[in-house]
Amino acid sequence: MRKFSKSLSFAIKGLFEVFNTQRNFKIQTAFALGAFVLAFVLDLNESQILWITLAILMVLILETVNTLIERMMDLIHPHFSPIVGIIKDLGAAAVLIAATFSIVVAIVIFGGRIFNWPPKYGIIVGIAFIVFIIFGSRLKK
Numbered sequence: 001m002r003k004f005s006k007s008l009s010f011a012i013k014g015l016f017e018v019f020n021t022q023r024n025f026k027i028q029t030a031f032a033l034g035a036f037v038l039a040f041v042l043d044l045n046e047s048q049i050l051w052i053t054l055a056i057l058m059v060l061i062l063e064t065v066n067t068l069i070e071r072m073m074d075l076i077h078p079h080f081s082p083i084v085g086i087i088k089d090l091g092a093a094a095v096l097i098a099a100t101f102s103i104v105v106a107i108v109i110f111g112g113r114i115f116n117w118p119p120k121y122g123i124i125v126g127i128a129f130i131v132f133i134i135f136g137s138r139l140k141k
């Protein structure tokens with residue numbers, strides 16, 4: 001039992017580390033809290049709450065794993081290297097995919113409930129988000 005509480009305290013330490021050092025994690029946590037409050041207020045059903053929870057946790061888990069990858073690469077290879085850049089980009093891509101999934105879930109569930117939007121709007125907004133990100137980043141270069 002002592003071993004379990006010790007492991008738990010390490011996990012909580014990690015959680016504080018990612019929350020305190022990663023601005024994106026803080027923003028994602030704020031969105032997560034907002035979504036849970038809205039889910040409560042709208043009295044969503046069992047499967048809607050589970051979809052929202054899945055989407056939120058996927059983003060937070062992948063942001064944590066992405067931070068882990070960044071830290072590990074900075075430790076193993078602190079100097080500039082194209083392969084390190086690609087590895088870090090892949091971690092960021094995983095977060096982006098999860099974020100897109102969470103947008104689709106939010107549009108389908110909240111959009112459907114609040115504005116009566118059909119579920120297909122989720123797909124349209126999800127694709128528009130990805131296109132916007134790709135073209136936005138191209139324009140910046």
Ligand SMILES: Nc1ncnc2c1ncn2[C@@H]1O[C@H](COP(=O)(O)OP(=O)(O)OP(=O)(O)O)[C@@H](O)[C@H]1O
Nearest residue numbers: 022070077078079080081082084085086088089092
């Ligand atoms: N050592 C490196 N070699 C090549 N490219 C790198 C290297 N480190 C970072 N990059 C590039 O810069 C991007 C951002 O990396 P970085 O580690 O700064 O992530 P970040 O999300 O800005 O991290 P944080 O905000 O936690 O410091 C990477 O996705 C990669 O494209």
